[in-house]
Amino acid sequence: MVKHQHLSREERIARNIADSQPILVDLRRQGIQIDSLSDLVNTAIDYRSAIPSLIDWLGCTENLDIKETLVRALTVKWARPIAARPLIREFLRVPDSEEFGLKWAIGNALSVAADDSVFDGIVALVKDKRHGRAREMLAVALANMKNPKAVDVLIELLDDEEIAGHALSALRKLAPPEASEAIEPFVNHPKTWVRNEAKHALKKIDSKLARAAKKRAERK
Numbered sequence: 001m002v003k004h005q006h007l008s009r010e011e012r013i014a015r016n017i018a019d020s021q022p023i024l025v026d027l028r029r030q031g032i033q034i035d036s037l038s039d040l041v042n043t044a045i046d047y048r049s050a051i052p053s054l055i056d057w058l059g060c061t062e063n064l065d066i067k068e069t070l071v072r073a074l075t076v077k078w079a080r081p082i083a084a085r086p087l088i089r090e091f092l093r094v095p096d097s098e099e100f101g102l103k104w105a106i107g108n109a110l111s112v113a114a115d116d117s118v119f120d121g122i123v124a125l126v127k128d129k130r131h132g133r134a135r136e137m138l139a140v141a142l143a144n145m146k147n148p149k150a151v152d153v154l155i156e157l158l159d160d161e162e163i164a165g166h167a168l169s170a171l172r173k174l175a176p177p178e179a180s181e182a183i184e185p186f187v188n189h190p191k192t193w194v195r196n197e198a199k200h201a202l203k204k205i206d207s208k209l210a211r212a213a214k215k216r217a218e219r220k
Contacts, residue, residue, distance in 0.1 A: 016066060032049075058086060080144075081115045085118060091103060096132060103131065135163050137166065139166040140166050155167075
């Protein structure tokens, strides 16, 4: 992968412009008229027909800046699930030193693009502490899963300090009653946002249980 630390800002911009040209030409052939790859992320262009091409280019380019822009362009529901496996491959290619940059961005894309077809792959990555905080949004990706094992994995991840808050976010979305006991201690967590996630998760679980009880009562 091409790194730019040795380049000046002007040189880096010039390199990125040059490296993006073949991709822009390809997109224009498909009717996606943009001046810069960042237009895919920053404007309301419908480029869903170009998702397969973006995935191909993601695997071809070695420019980390271009790669990250493509990843952000794949952080859309249009990319589900076609982009999930290629994104996992890219996640594994990125050095662990990039956990707060490209690697985190790929995890974020997977939080949108992943589904049960890559459940085992997401679980393997999110449990691997070598990936550090780049795993944060992989925990959130588990909220997309219908696999009942997702809840068990998320409860286990509550013991992982680096990503426990994001595991709570996923549990809040799923609201599984069996997670209540594991969630409760986080109501007193030192971080405000984590406390809030725990409180909202428990509230949603309580509402879910109340609705279920009401339905049972109505059936009697």
